[in-house]
Amino acid sequence: MNSSATFRIWRGDAQAGEFRDYQAEISEGMVVLDAVHQIQARQANDLAVRWNCKAGKCGSCSAEINGYPRLMCMTRLNDLPLDRPVMIQPLHTFAVLKDLVTDVSWNFRVKKTVKRFAPRPADAPDGTWRMAQADVERIQEFRKCIECFLCQDVCHVLRNHQLMDQFAGPRNYVYAASLEMHPLDTQNRLADLKDRHGIGYCNITKCCTKVCPEEIHITDNAIIPLKERVVDEHYDPLAMLLGRLFSGSRNKANTRA
Amino acid sequence: MRQAAAVAKEVRFGETARRDAWWASPLAVFLGLCAFVVYTTWAALQGDHYRFGPYVSPFYSPELWGSSGAWFGPGRPAWYPRWLFFSPALLVLWVPAGFRLTCYYLRGAYYKAFWADPPACAVGEPRKHYWGENFLPLLIQNIHRYFMYLAVVLVLILAKDVWDGLWFTSPSGAVRFGVGVGTLMLATDVSLLVGYTFGCHSLRHLCGGRVDRISECPLRGGLYRCSSALNGRHNAWFWASLTWVGFTDLYIRLCAMGVISDWRILF
Numbered sequence: 372m373n374s375s376a377t378f379r380i381w382r383g384d385a386q387a388g389e390f391r392d393y394q395a396e397i398s399e400g401m402v403v404l405d406a407v408h409q410i411q412a413r414q415a416n417d418l419a420v421r422w423n424c425k426a427g428k429c430g431s432c433s434a435e436i437n438g439y440p441r442l443m444c445m446t447r448l449n450d451l452p453l454d455r456p457v458m459i460q461p462l463h464t465f466a467v468l469k470d471l472v473t474d475v476s477w478n479f480r481v482k483k484t485v486k487r488f489a490p491r492p493a494d495a496p497d498g499t500w501r502m503a504q505a506d507v508e509r510i511q512e513f514r515k516c517i518e519c520f521l522c523q524d525v526c527h528v529l530r531n532h533q534l535m536d537q538f539a540g541p542r543n544y545v546y547a548a549s550l551e552m553h554p555l556d557t558q559n560r561l562a563d564l565k566d567r568h569g570i571g572y573c574n575i576t577k578c579c580t581k582v583c584p585e586e587i588h589i590t591d592n593a594i595i596p597l598k599e600r601v602v603d604e605h606y607d608p609l610a611m612l613l614g615r616l617f618s619g620s621r622n623k624a625n626t627r628a
Numbered sequence: 629m630r631q632a633a634a635v636a637k638e639v640r641f642g643e644t645a646r647r648d649a650w651w652a653s654p655l656a657v658f659l660g661l662c663a664f665v666v667y668t669t670w671a672a673l674q675g676d677h678y679r680f681g682p683y684v685s686p687f688y689s690p691e692l693w694g695s696s697g698a699w700f701g702p703g704r705p706a707w708y709p710r711w712l713f714f715s716p717a718l719l720v721l722w723v724p725a726g727f728r729l730t731c732y733y734l735r736g737a738y739y740k741a742f743w744a745d746p747p748a749c750a751v752g753e754p755r756k757h758y759w760g761e762n763f764l765p766l767l768i769q770n771i772h773r774y775f776m777y778l779a780v781v782l783v784l785i786l787a788k789d790v791w792d793g794l795w796f797t798s799p800s801g802a803v804r805f806g807v808g809v810g811t812l813m814l815a816t817d818v819s820l821l822v823g824y825t826f827g828c829h830s831l832r833h834l835c836g837g838r839v840d841r842i843s844e845c846p847l848r849g850g851l852y853r854c855s856s857a858l859n860g861r862h863n864a865w866f867w868a869s870l871t872w873v874g875f876t877d878l879y880i881r882l883c884a885m886g887v888i889s890d891w892r893i894l895f
């Protein structure tokens with residue numbers, strides 16, 4: 372590995388900014404965040420970067436490295452071509468606060484609009500529930516989400532078309548799926564997903580799945596199953612008829628309690 | 629939900645900071661689909677050389693009307709418009725075509741390859757407006773599950789064709805069991821189509837995806853797990869089955885035209 376490399380880092384705020392080149396010493400095992408920290412310590416003390424765990428579990432150090440959304444702490448330098456400057460810029464989709472730090476608060480505001488978890492009445496007198504492992508396996512995948520918002524950043528509905536007022540984005544669909552598919556949950560979020568959260572805008576490009584550092588199958592296991600449930604209740608006349616004849620066909624928790 | 633301080637960054641078509649060959653995958657999809665559509669259209673419009681011995685081309689099966697071996701007899705159906713070109717394949721191909729065109733995997737792939745919406749992840753698009761699948765015409769993609777029902781029936785019919793492909797008629801008129809290269813090609817074709825069709829997202833949903841407490845129905849749970857296992861490689865099944873169905877038609881066509889001979893492994 373080379374002993375030094377050039378890092379082209381975006382510096383600025385919401386109004387203006389530019390790329391600046393920095394040289395950093397590199398060694399075996401370094402990740403991009405190590406290099407950014409070194410630059411911050413030695414050359415640019417005012418460089419703003421959000422980070423926390425440095426282990427790919429807090430979701431703080433999201434950025435675009437050579438144009439691709441990644442966690443800086445999980446991107447090893449020996450996986451990058453170092454013969455050219457490594458380009459590091461803030462998430463494209465969200466407003467820049469300073470340098471590599473963006474305002475991702477919109478994601479949390481939208482998350483609050485998803486109907487809360489509403490469990491059926493307790494199964495046991497002590498107020499506890501009983502669930503089969505097979506029923507919760509599917510949603511356990513969704514619990515791995517670290518809210519890095521790389522999926523929100525790469526989704527072209529938000530990134531290129533800025534449909535923030537009509538489209539909730541992959542992260543919030545994963546959250547909705549974790550509640551909607553929960554074996555104890557009694558809520559129906561499908562009308563919201565169709566209208567308020569605009570799941571129909573997703574055209575299944577799978578970019579969200581490709582960038583997910585937790586390797587959650589966002590499109591196949593969360594978005595498409597939700598789309599299919601929306602079709603059941605809003606577009607498929609046969610399923611709508613069967614749904615009326617057999618109201619418990621979805622096996623929702625409220626049919627049991 | 630409007631983001632208060634969003635910085636609107638204009639990105640031109642194809643503009644990106646990515647340094648990898650992001651254009652390779654959509655280009656491969658574009659070329660692959662174009663090649664298949666051109667060949668399939670040509671083969672479907674031939675209306676001939678689709679049967680050889682016990683084999684029938686998957687493009688023409690089930691043969692509802694057409695040759696003497698058709699389900700409902702030779703010739704074209706009475707309701708078929710006189711002015712419209714007739715080929716037995718045209719009565720069948722709309723089912724797999726509709727199934728594949730509305731397939732969740734292919735939708736994402738051809739939106740990129742043919743409509744550049746987007747051309748690739750984190751790459752600029754040519755248009756500013758966007759409707760997605762929220763409005764017509766793309767709202768019609770929700771019909772996918774109905775094509776899936778028909779595709780399952782079609783796969784069963786193609787499986788029957790494999791069985792028929794095991795029985796060869798000798799010059800004396802005797803029917804004997806045998807296995808030819810064509811039989812193996814038909815069997816492989818059905819196997820790949822099973823992998824593709826039974827891993828369909830809509831079928832997976834029907835099997836158990838729509839149920840929150842699947843443990844209460846072990847049969848659905850088993851079907852859901854099987855479908856999910858196939859679904860994990862849905863794109864691979866798509867391309868493998870698409871390619872093989874074309875090769876199978878080509879093989880039977882070349883045999884029927886006398887260009888090549890069917891090599892018998894048994895019989």
